[in-house]
Amino acid sequence: MPASDNTLQTDEGRCAGMRAALDAARHGVFAGQAPFGAAIFTNQGELVVAEHNQVREMLDPTAHAEVFAIRLACRLTGQRTLPGCWLFATCEPCPMCATAAVFAGLRHVVYGASVEDAREAGFSELQLPSRQIFDRSDDKIAVFPGVLRQECRALFTARP
């Protein structure tokens, strides 16, 4: 499929992509995990993985949804990087996850709630917008903020 046919290039397609990350986050909430989800799609618009935060389950402070999704997507595709892929995250990636996205070769980052939204909801996010990391990359990374923001923000108060 040519890249121009990739539905993720449209608002509608990005909303559909975000729903995969939202569903993963909701699964996480039901499993007692922090309410963050992430999904990775190929540059052709095919879903590779959707994961939720697993910090509490794994007792691993680096097990953010985005890092987990990147690790799994690399394993599933047998690649060390994910060139041209899309990352969807229910919340703006933290500095660790944004850096992981750069190292993974992701070229499109779509997120819902902002780090400010998360901080307001009581999560201890660093006050560093992901844009500041992406802008320092040698690679051009397209960022789409605020996709399904209200649904993503609602995760912060979701209960199992």
Ligand SMILES: [Zn+2]
């Ligand atoms: Zn993170």
